[in-house]
Amino acid sequence: MKKLINDPDAVVREALEGIEAAHRDHVRVIHDPMVIVRADAPVQGKVGIISGGGSGHEPMHGGFVGRGMLDAACPGEVFTSPTPDQMLEATKAVDGGAGVLHIVKNYTGDVLNFEMAADLAKGEEIEVEAVVTNDDVAVQDSLYTAGRRGVGITVIAEKICGAAAEDGQSLAEVAELCRRVNGQGRSMGMALSPCITPGSGQPSFELGDDEMEIGIGIHGEPGRHREALAPAAAVVDRLASAIVEDLPYESGDRVLAFVNGMGGTPLIELYIVYRELDRFLQGRGISIERRLIGNYITSLEMAGCSITLLKLDDDLTRLWDAPVDTPALRWG
Amino acid sequence: MSVTASHIRAWIGGYATVIAEHRTELVRLDTAIGDGDHGTNMDRGMRAAVERLEATDGDDIGALLKAVGMALVSKVGGAAGPLYGTLFLQMGSAAAGRDALDLAGWADALEAGVKGVQARGKAEPEDKTMVDALLPAVAALRAAEAKGAGLGDALRSSANAAEEGMRATIPLEARKGRASYLGPRSVGHQDPGATSTQLLLRTAAETFAGEG
Numbered sequence: 431m432k433k434l435i436n437d438p439d440a441v442v443r444e445a446l447e448g449i450e451a452a453h454r455d456h457v458r459v460i461h462d463p464m465v466i467v468r469a470d471a472p473v474q475g476k477v478g479i480i481s482g483g484g485s486g487h488e489p490m491h492g493g494f495v496g497r498g499m500l501d502a503a504c505p506g507e508v509f510t511s512p513t514p515d516q517m518l519e520a521t522k523a524v525d526g527g528a529g530v531l532h533i534v535k536n537y538t539g540d541v542l543n544f545e546m547a548a549d550l551a552k553g554e555e556i557e558v559e560a561v562v563t564n565d566d567v568a569v570q571d572s573l574y575t576a577g578r579r580g581v582g583i584t585v586i587a588e589k590i591c592g593a594a595a596e597d598g599q600s601l602a603e604v605a606e607l608c609r610r611v612n613g614q615g616r617s618m619g620m621a622l623s624p625c626i627t628p629g630s631g632q633p634s635f636e637l638g639d640d641e642m643e644i645g646i647g648i649h650g651e652p653g654r655h656r657e658a659l660a661p662a663a664a665v666v667d668r669l670a671s672a673i674v675e676d677l678p679y680e681s682g683d684r685v686l687a688f689v690n691g692m693g694g695t696p697l698i699e700l701y702i703v704y705r706e707l708d709r710f711l712q713g714r715g716i717s718i719e720r721r722l723i724g725n726y727i728t729s730l731e732m733a734g735c736s737i738t739l740l741k742l743d744d745d746l747t748r749l750w751d752a753p754v755d756t757p758a759l760r761w762g
Numbered sequence: 763m764s765v766t767a768s769h770i771r772a773w774i775g776g777y778a779t780v781i782a783e784h785r786t787e788l789v790r791l792d793t794a795i796g797d798g799d800h801g802t803n804m805d806r807g808m809r810a811a812v813e814r815l816e817a818t819d820g821d822d823i824g825a826l827l828k829a830v831g832m833a834l835v836s837k838v839g840g841a842a843g844p845l846y847g848t849l850f851l852q853m854g855s856a857a858a859g860r861d862a863l864d865l866a867g868w869a870d871a872l873e874a875g876v877k878g879v880q881a882r883g884k885a886e887p888e889d890k891t892m893v894d895a896l897l898p899a900v901a902a903l904r905a906a907e908a909k910g911a912g913l914g915d916a917l918r919s920s921a922n923a924a925e926e927g928m929r930a931t932i933p934l935e936a937r938k939g940r941a942s943y944l945g946p947r948s949v950g951h952q953d954p955g956a957t958s959t960q961l962l963l964r965t966a967a968e969t970f971a972g973e974g
Contacts, residue, residue, distance in 0.1 A: 463836070484839075510799050510839040538939045542844035542882060546835060575942035630789075630798060649797050651940065 431631045438628040442485045442507055449492055453757045456496040460523070463516040466492040467502045471524045477595040477604050478502070478524030481533040481588060482517060483540055484509040486627065487648055490585060490727045493758030499592035500756070501530075508627050508730075509649045511539030517547030521556055529557035529601035533588055533608060535580030536564040537649075559605040563587060565617045565738065567676045568645030568654055579647055582688050582738030583615035585726050586750075589759065593752035607749075611740060616673045619736030620665060621646040621653070621692060625729050634732075644668060646692075646736075648729045662699070666706035669737045674714060679739060681715030686750060688721070688738040693728035695735055700724065703735050720750055726758065763913055764862040765970055767821035773969040774815055774830055778808035780961050791954040795941040799840060800954040807838035807846070824858030827851075827871075841939055842955065845883050845892060852878030865913045869903040872920075876900055883938065890936040890948065892955035898923035899963050917967040921960070928952065928960040 435441055442464070449466065450459035457466050472478060481491045482504030491503035501524035506512035521530045530551070534544045544560055551558045563580030591608045599607070621643045624633040627650070634650025637643060642660070645653030660668075679685060689704045691697070704723050711718060719742050727736070740746070753762030781788075781804050788801030814833040818826060831850030835843055856874035857863060863871060876896045885891040902923035906916035931953035936942045941953070 506839050507799075507803075509797055510803060511841070511843070513836050513839050513843055515836040538883075539840040539843070542841055543839070545882070546844050546847070569943055570945075575937065575945070576939055579943075627798075629802060634798075647943070649940075651797060651943065 431626050433626075433628055435628055438631070441628045442505060445485070445488075446505065449757070456755070456757055457492075460519060463513065463519050464505055465502055465516055465520045465523065466495050466505065467520065467523045468495050468497070468500070471501050472526035473501070474526045475528055475598070476526050477528045477599065477601050478521070478526060478530040479533065479588065479591055479595055479604070480504065480517065480520045480524060480530060481584070482506065482512045482520070482544075483535055483537070484511060484649065486625075486730045487728050489758035491588070494585070494588050494756050496754070496756030498596055498752060498754035498756070498762075499588055499759065508629060511537065511543045514543050514546040514550055517544055518550045518554070521547065521551045521558060522554065525556045529559065531591065531595075531601060531604050531608065532558060532560040533584060533591065534560055534562045535584050536562050536577055537579060538576050557601060559601055561587075561605055561608040561612065563612045565612060565615045566647070567616050567618050567672050568647075581619065581648055582617040582690055582727055582736050583612055583740065586615060586686065586688060586722075586738065586740050587611045589754060590746060590749045592754065593749040596752065611746065614677070614741040615738060616676050617736055617738040618669045618672050619646045619648070619653075619690075619692065619734060620644045620669060621732050621734035622659070623694060623733040625650045625693070625732040627730065642734075646729075646732075646734060648692075648727060650729055650732065662702045663706045666703055666710055666737070670707055670710045673737060673739055674716070677741065679714070679716050679741060683716045684719040684742045684747075685711070685716055686720040686722070686740040686742055686746075687711070687718045688726075688740070689723045690727055690736045690738065691725035692732040692734040692736065693725055694731040694733035695725075697724065700735060703737070707737060719747060764864050765823070765868050765913070766862050767823050767826060769970050770823055770826050771815055773966050774808075775812055776969050777962055777965045778812045780965050781805050781808045781958065784958075784961060788954050788958055791952055791957055794951045795936060795944055795948045796954060797940055800842060800958065803838045803840050803842055804846075804958055807834045807843065810834075810837040821861040822858070823860050823863060824854045824856075827854030827857060830854075841883070842958075845879050845955070848878040848882045849875040865903070865907050865911075865916050868913070869900065869907055872896075872903065873900045885938045888934055889938045890931045890934040890941065890953045890956075891938050892953070892959040894931050894934075894953065895924040895927040895956040895959040895963070898927040914971055917970055921964045921967040924960045924963040928956040931956045
């Protein structure tokens with residue numbers, strides 16, 4: 431295993447020190463417990479929005495802290511949920527008197543730790559609402575599993591809810607918006623290669639040179655199907671069909687299309703994926719009104735991609751277009 | 763004939779050693795059906811729990827168990843942090859102000875802990891989780907109590923029941939946690955959470971042995 435690191439046990443801490451040194455204009459960093467906080471937090475009268483999860487998915491979530499998006503992010507160890515003390519610290523740091531929204535990806539560890547944090551915050555008399563994202567169509571949603579995983583829609587929900595909070599919407603309104611975005615969003619991913627956590631030094635799974643894994647999660651966990659490598663057009667057809675048929679997205683719908691790299695796939699390939707997705711959706715009468723292409727919710731050095739669609743309306747489009755100023759996402 | 767504060771300290775210290783010894787085994791079990799971090803996370807958490815206990819004075823068993831729970835909540839992460847943290851926090855609430863626990867007191871504390879774990883994780887029996895080791899252990903304590911058994915015998919039978927519960931997770935299909943995403947592919951693997959729980963109750967029996 432080759433990694434550009436100093437010490438496998440210091441990866442998260444040293445990366446956090448790098449973020450702190452690089453982005454003082456956007457964020458300040460609390461080191462114990464670890465929290466990345468918007469530089470001017472708390473913003474009085476504004477709903478605070480925090481998220482968090484295991485490290486190894488950069489730029490999510492720390493790269494999205496700043497005006498118009500998150501107020502704080504809690505990084506866990508690599509692929510391990512952060513802990514309630516981090517989430518409580520973040521909640522206190524961003525509470526400007528209007529309450530705090532926790533955006534939580536549906537993984538058992540993340541959900542349980544955020545639940546404990548919400549209990550602790552109640553004890554501090556801070557109003558908290560939590561919304562759990564679960565957009566991954568690769569997982570069967572059933573009473574007999576932990577439910578669908580939260581993946582790409584989380585990035586979009588953080589951006590759109592961040593804009594609504596800047597607009598002065600209430601905690602209940604921002605939480606309802608978050609649920610709406612999650613409800614109208616669907617994702618699916620695939621991998622060409624596994625990833626290697628710095629702690630284990632071992633690939634998360636074995637994949638032959640001529641194979642791909644369809645329905646991959648973002649923690650190097652294997653997907654639902656392993657099959658022979660196919661051209662980009664066929665891969666996009668597999669992912670996009672599963673997504674479009676699930677919601678379903680129908681002719682006349684306007685969408686935001688998010689083509690995400692898993693960390694080890696060059697942008698040139700992501701644009702080929704976008705080309706195929708654009709053709710696929712045109713063929714179904716669905717128009718891409720907004721798009722995001724790049725590595726935003728990654729799985730260390732895994733090669734592969736995920737596709738996320740969000741059904742848009744005028745309100746969601748306006749909030750997506752609103753100014754955002756974070757280390758990883760910036761416009762307007 | 764009772765569990766004292768110094769027993770609790772010795773139990774936690776002993777369990778930290780046991781977890782360090784079984785770290786690789788727990789990682790191996792978790793790699794098969796989860797994300798492979800259970801041994802690493804528990805080892806980090808138990809080292810923190812031992813440090814926290816050393817900094818906690820007094821003979822209040824409730825306070826000692828709560829200190830362990832808080833250390834686990836803040837250091838383990840993943841699903842195991844809130845679940846083991848809740849187990850110890852609820853045991854601590856049940857034992858608050860006590861400097862010794864007889865069999866009934868120990869059973870009450872463990873039962874309160876298990877209820878907390880179920881409330882937090884919403885796991886039912888046979889979901890292939892730590893609950894599958896915990897519930898039989900509580901039942902065995904209650905059965906021993908009804909028979910008028912001594913504390914030592916009761917603890918041994920509770921550890922044995924936890925071990926049976928752990929082994930019984932092997933043929934189960936996981937319905938909670940990351941293992942549930944594997945569906946039928948989770949069958950044939952022993953649950954890592956039930957394994958670390960069995961070690962916890964075995965260590966309790968061994969630490970408190972000779973008291974019955």
